[in-house]
Amino acid sequence: MYFDAAQITQASWAFSHAEKVVARYYRMSEERLQGLRYDVKTLAYLEEPEINERAFAQLCRYKYEPERGGIKKDSFSFYRVCLQDNRILDAVNRTSVFVRLPPLLLYIATHELVHVIRFDAGEESFEASWDAKELEEQRVSAITREMLSHLFYPGLKLILDCFSDYPQVGKFLN
Numbered sequence: 001m002y003f004d005a006a007q008i009t010q011a012s013w014a015f016s017h018a019e020k021v022v023a024r025y026y027r028m029s030e031e032r033l034q035g036l037r038y039d040v041k042t043l044a045y046l047e048e049p050e051i052n053e054r055a056f057a058q059l060c061r062y063k064y065e066p067e068r069g070g071i072k073k074d075s076f077s078f079y080r081v082c083l084q085d086n087r088i089l090d091a092v093n094r095t096s097v098f099v100r101l102p103p104l105l106l107y108i109a110t111h112e113l114v115h116v117i118r119f120d121a122g123e124e125s126f127e128a129s130w131d132a133k134e135l136e137e138q139r140v141s142a143i144t145r146e147m148l149s150h151l152f153y154p155g156l157k158l159i160l161d162c163f164s165d166y167p168q169v170g171k172f173l174n
């Protein structure tokens with residue numbers, strides 16, 4: 001199951017909305033926000049290691065080492081949010097009357113952006129042990145919940161009730 005064109009538009013809208021939410025929470029300047037190196041891909045565009053059957057999304061980090069004239073320039077990390085369309089649509093379809101796609105996408109987008117910001121700021125290491133990763137998931141879930149609980153958005157409260165303790169919103173992968 002892949003997102004259709006309208007659902008892909010909803011996903012990109014969710015990320016621009018989530019950017020505003022996290023920027024307000026972290027008091028980020030427009031410049032810092034624009035400087036976050038991440039992109040978002042849906043299932044149809046994912047490589048095999050980016051696919052995760054047990055999560056709504058998976059965060060992958062890629063390292064770039066630009067080289068000019070045989071000299072390596074400063075390397076930098078780049079994050080890719082890999083949306084798992086099938087898992088997300090499954091959650092919506094299973095409970096179609098209650099769980100709606102737009103607030104679920106907003107929740108997932110906010111959660112993943114919190115990860116990106118924390119990694120980008122060096123607050124958390126991508127190479128952390130399994131235990132540390134679990135702890136980071138809990139922290140990110142709590143922050144996401146705090147950010148979104150103040151927001152008025154149709155259907156969002158139900159998403160927070162249903163999924164904010166859900167351990168598999170996203171995984172991060174090196």
Ligand SMILES: [Zn+2]
Binds near residue numbers: 170
């Ligand atoms: Zn996560």
